[in-house]
Amino acid sequence: MYAQLEEDFGLAKRSMAVYERATQAVADEDKFEVSLAYPVRYKTRSQAFPQMFTIYIAKATANFGLPATRPIYERALEGIYSLIFTQLLRLTVS
Secondary structure (H helix, E strand, O other): OHHHHHHHHOOHHHHHHHHHHHHHHOOHHHHEOOOOOOHHHOOOHHHHOEHHHHHHHHHHHHHHOHHHHHHHHHHHHHHHHHHHHHHHHHHHHO
16 A cells, blocks of 8 residues: 555655545445445444544554644544435435
8 A cells, every 4th residue: 555655665744645645536336345225223433434544543643643633533424424324325326
């Protein structure tokens, strides 16, 4: 993975930029670990958390500490809420 190469031999800031681009480029089906067609089933938010964002947050915590993760969490939650909304909209229309 290119981000790992940047972490090992480059700058941590560059690797974070690679992870940021990855969260934008990956399709929704690939971002999420589980299907969100029925979000009521999930008791905790972590069960429906995007896999790409999980990696990104872990790397940001390791490189820059917890305060650097807040904007990443906010973007991830926005993505989850929009995906849940579109899934629920599809269920009500059909």
